[in-house]
Amino acid sequence: MQFPEDIVVVGHGTHDQIAAAVRNLGAVKALAAPTVMSDYFEGMPPEEQAEWAQAMERLLQLPDVANPRYITLLDSGVGLNHPLIRSFLDPADRHAAHLGWGLDDTRGHGTQLAGLSLFGDLLPVIQSNIPVQVRHRLESAKIIPDAGQNPHHLLGAVVLNAVNAVEGSAERGRTFSMASTTDEDTPHDGAPTSWSSEIDQLTAGVSGNQHRQRLFVISAGNTNQNRFQGADYLSICDDPDHEIESPAQAWNPICVGAYTEKVRLPAGLPGTAVAPMGDLAPSSRTASWSKHWPIKPDVVMEGGNWVQDHLPPPLNHPALALLTTDHQYPLRSLTTTADTSAATALAAKTITELWEDYPHLWPETIRAIFVSSARWTQQMKAHLPANPSKGEFARLFQRYGYGVPDPVRAKRSAANALSLIVQDTITPYRPSASAGAEPVHNQMKFFQLPWPREVLRQLGATEVTLRVALSTFIEPNPSEAARGSKFRYASHNLRFKLNRANENLAQFEARINKLADDADAEAVADNDGWIFGRNRRDVGSLHIDELRCPASDLARRNLLAVHPVAGWWKSKSVQNVDQKAARFGLVVELDAGDVEADLYAEVATAIANLNVAEVGV
Structure with a gap:
């Protein structure tokens, strides 16, 4: 709205x-919170909601x-008639895990997530x-029946049926989004x-009618609201009874x-609002484990808040929720939703938009870029x-994973910050030369990073x-004997290492060979200034760590290695182990912060000469 001396805009x-x-504008007179909130739209009469939609x-x-x-969407189905959905969902793109199930959404959950997956918070x-x-567009694969529920021991088969039904219809690039979990397998620790x-x-592509890698996004599960009886909400969320629900502890999604x-x-x-701004939503479950198994959740997204009055327990309120589509159209066009289901739909939207910009990247690589941006x-x-x-970061990882993803950071390299992306394969193991012995390590990959050395040297002691x-996506081995070991559950395990200052390729290779089979030696010898450390980094199938050091030191640390450690492929019973290759995505981000330095230009000219070496272990 324009007035003689002012322009009024709504910003988000x-x-x-x-x-x-x-x-940056330098001309803002005032800021004010908008007066219209989600509860305003949810409380509208049906005809007004329909007009807005x-x-x-x-x-x-x-x-x-x-x-x-x-x-x-692996959920309760999606309604076809809603004006904000029907243009993005063809009737032929609705499926169900069982042929006898209807395709409509009678529960409402799937249609709510459909709106968020398309538009975010409306x-x-x-x-x-x-x-x-x-x-992007939508598909629906119904895994939740209209009445009752699936036996929890059959949930894996239900999802497998749904994936097969969807993939049998068309060849497409898909992000599978599932906001359905169970507490019947809890505790699993x-x-x-x-x-x-x-x-x-x-996810690894070893199950399903089509053997292809798939990208899955899964909710962490929601807390029991009735447990909040005036106690500090974070202590309830952190309680082992509120650990992340199955199957969200899976390694690959x-x-x-x-x-x-x-x-x-x-x-x-x-x-008052229960959670302070920028903190864990009261509904979000957390990890009950601090090491050994993968870091979960990977990320957190907006999931709304609760209201605490003088009487416990706290209550949901539409003003603190996300506005989305209602399955009852035209009786209701708009409704609100929240919790980890809403957060999962938002994550699926953000990931899919990232993939639209980089359609040739693998699911493994998209996962790395998205999570690393958090x-x-x-x-x-x-x-x-x-x-x-390092140990004091454990609580943050258990609650928030790596934090809140930043789509801008994920998509762009600026002059003073850049990202290098590598997609490659590795054959981690080969048969032993000794008859009857288990396979041995086979390959490691070295990447000579095209650092902007001159710029880094000029920055000197400036911290970068x-x-x-x-x-990487592992193939699981869930046998009882493997359940207690990350090395026996995963088909293969990969690690990355960065050379030390003044450590040449031969010295670097020798150090990795010495550490590869000795976890205890790695524990004491391989800190190298990483912030999170190996207890956080070397778990699961996604490994992220951060190093801060003087720019001049980093200029001399330009060799990055990817190497295998033990996995169940490395056992006597596995045949043709030297034919089992693993894909991986590697993302390297260099950031000089607010310092004026053109890191990008020098690297861009060196990319064509990037040297990738394949070395036997």
């Missing part, structure tokens, strides 16, 4: 983004690419009155269950927990002491940050 963004806009439908811009990516979108571009093992098989930025209550509503909020980091040790993410 994080606190940091809005603060940056204020600084239909008005937004006229602004939709459909995917204009020949082969758009799809989000495949609250800012539906008010904007500007064209809404969505580049991070160990595999039949359902999580089947998800690992599907992305597990999504919930945090919240929603803390403002409508005027006149008594009580950072903890200031509120999350406030739970750390002033100078945290190196972040490395290594992602």
